[in-house]
Amino acid sequence: MTIDATGSTVTDEAVRSLDTTADPRLRELLTGLVRHLHAYVRETGLTQREWKRAIGFLTATGQACTDTRQEFVMLSDVLGVSMLVEEVNSPDDPAATASTVLGPFHVTESPVRAPDATIDLAGGGEPCVVDLRVRSADGTPLPGATVDVWQADGNGFYDVQRPDAQPPGNGRGLFTADAEGRVRFRSCVPSAYPIPTDGPVGVLLRAAGRHPYRPAHIHFVVSAKGHVPLTTHLFVAGGDYLDSDAVFAVRPSLVREFVRTEDPALARTFGLTGAFRLTRFDLVLERT
Amino acid sequence: MTIDATGSTVTDEAVRSLDTTADPRLRELLTGLVRHLHAYVRETGLTQREWKRAIGFLTATGQACTDTRQEFVMLSDVLGVSMLVEEVNSPDDPAATASTVLGPFHVTESPVRAPDATIDLAGGGEPCVVDLRVRSADGTPLPGATVDVWQADGNGFYDVQRPDAQPPGNGRGLFTADAEGRVRFRSCVPSAYPIPTDGPVGVLLRAAGRHPYRPAHIHFVVSAKGHVPLTTHLFVAGGDYLDSDAVFAVRPSLVREFVRTEDPALARTFGLTGAFRLTRFDLVLERT
Structure with a gap:
């Protein structure tokens, strides 16, 4: 031969x-x-x-x-191709938030949500409040920016994976930033989860001796007039798999603490009683 | 960026x-x-x-x-990948018959056929007789070799593409070489045809400004004990698209004349009357 x-x-x-x-x-x-x-x-x-x-x-x-399942996106993800595409197209401006992969679960339209709404329609996870500021790389707030949010629940599943256990739109929301560029919502602390392994990508991971887990995270796609749209995650500090994400999407600059908080006034704003977790994250966009 | x-x-x-x-x-x-x-x-x-x-x-x-349709094989074919895989694995021995692509239509099992049988079950095309000799690169005939044959009809369609107009197995046959390594069968002269363009590969070809045609050919997969299996075509000399095959599979050594013949004895052997076309082709295998 x-x-x-x-x-x-x-x-x-x-x-x-x-x-x-x-x-x-x-x-x-x-x-x-x-x-x-x-x-x-x-x-x-x-x-x-x-x-x-x-x-x-x-x-x-x-x-x-x-x-509701995109196996080719998962294949691109586990080969590091999706993350590289993000990096090749990432903002020049070091002040801008780093981008990361879209992932395979941005498959339904997120329901429009009011300010301070909850995206945890099923309950059951550990309650948290996510406090975001959307701004331009020069520091200017971006009122009117839209923030599309999606996340797995406290058991590690997206709504589309468990239609029997989660109402449609659970863990999803489309928010609009207020006059100060702020978006706040209530959710539950996401958990680490395995990407689905009952298809060809699972066969590949097993053959390669790799685990299928992703560290806990919340997805965002942020759009604002005159700015480059941003696709990114917020990762939960201290969780498992931050150093071995199956899709190579972790960047240290995207990891945040979810701090245990007992603030009765803030709790009331979000319809909570007792302690909850609070995280703050800036979504900084580069001008076009 | x-x-x-x-x-x-x-x-x-x-x-x-x-x-x-x-x-x-x-x-x-x-x-x-x-x-x-x-x-x-x-x-x-x-x-x-x-x-x-x-x-x-x-x-x-x-x-x-x-x-009955393999769009990924077609994609590999039109990008020249299938032909390159054949070339990378082609026999070292220059005496062996060149290999070429399998193509996307080897999708059903070929019916076992007796010597001198016809594979043209529908009739209608120009009748021809195909006279093959299977031998080893050193010239030794290979009795008992199997020759799997498939081809489009005179209108350029395989049986699986036109189940309404062709009986299953039309244009297909699995033959066994006789004591002299010979396989003969009756068929119709195949015609050039476009690969299916109603799917993604068609979209690609149109975007690339390419035609979808393949020159007229008959497919073979030949297997014999102690030899490397051979996947190849016999191309009809003088036809269109020999210099622009959509899947890059033509090799000059695989092109043969289909000669107009008036041989009453041979015609009788194959149940034919009057003139027909006759082609001869050696299938030469490399030893493993």
Whole structure:
């Protein structure tokens, strides 16, 4: 068996076939794709049996996708590709909040919520208050900014994963920043959780001897006029897996304490009694 | 926006996460995959919007697959990857028949056929006789070799694409070579045809300004004891698209004349009357 296929002209032929691509950026993306795929096949000496297994894996990954499950996003996540895409596109301005992966659970529209509302519709977790300030990198507050929030519950599941146990929209909310750029809401402290492992990505993780856990976090997508949209997480300090996130999304600058608080006035504002946890996080956007 | 993500450590983290892969070959394949995917994202400065479009495309490709349609094989084919995999694994021995792509239509089991049988169950095309000799690279005939055959009809469709117009198994047959290594069968002259363009691969071809046609051909998978299995095509000389096959599978050594013949004795053997076309092709296998 040869491995290098030295005399092969198919790479040049495949690249040349893309010369007629009308959109120059698409031509660049497709040409780069062909070059890397071909280099990979040559370097590894990929066998027909391995190729068939890869075709089967990709097919199963596509077929595992539903309206509420995105297995290809998970595959991109566990290979570090999603995080790298975020880093390649991350803000230049060091004052801006670091971005991180979108993840596979941004699959339904978040319900619009009033200021100080709760997104914990099911109860049961440890209550917390999240106090956010949205501002521009120069410090200016951004009133009217929208903050799309989603998180797993205290048991580590998103609403779409447990439609029997959680009402739709549990752990989700679309908030608008007030005149000071502030968004506050009540929730429960999220817990670490495994990404779903009953599909092809689970097969891959097991073959690689990797665990499927993500450290506890809350997702945000923040949008404000004149600013680059921000996709990020707030991670819960002190939790497990902060140093071995299955999707490589942790950045130290995104980790915050959830502080035990006994503030009766604040508790009343959020319909709470007794102690709760409080966390503060600034969402700082770069100007376009 | 930065493009190079110079400070990013996610590539190293993702590669390191594969260190625990038990199977060393799988570790090599996954590590190479991560390195190439990450290099691609860095080189192109892939945006989040482009990443989402790619995720959507891969998902749709998986979901277009059915028991009788393999859209991921077609994607691999039109990017030249399938042909390169064949070339990387092609026989060292220049006396052996060149291999070419499997294609996406080897999706049902070929019916076992007797010597000199017809695989044209529907009729209608131009009748032809295919006369094959299976031998080892040193010239020894290979009696008992199996030859799996499949082809499109005279209108350019496989049985599985037109279940209303073709009986199952039309254009397919599993033959066993006789004492002289010979396999003969009756068929119709295949025609050039477009690969299916009503799915994601069609979207890709249109965006790239490429035609979807394949030159007329007959597929073979040949297996014989002590020899490397051979996947190849016989291409019909003089047809269209021999120089622009949508899947880059043509090799000059695989093109044969289909000669107009008026041989009453041979015609009778195959239940034909009048003129027909005759083609001869040697299937030469390399020893393992």
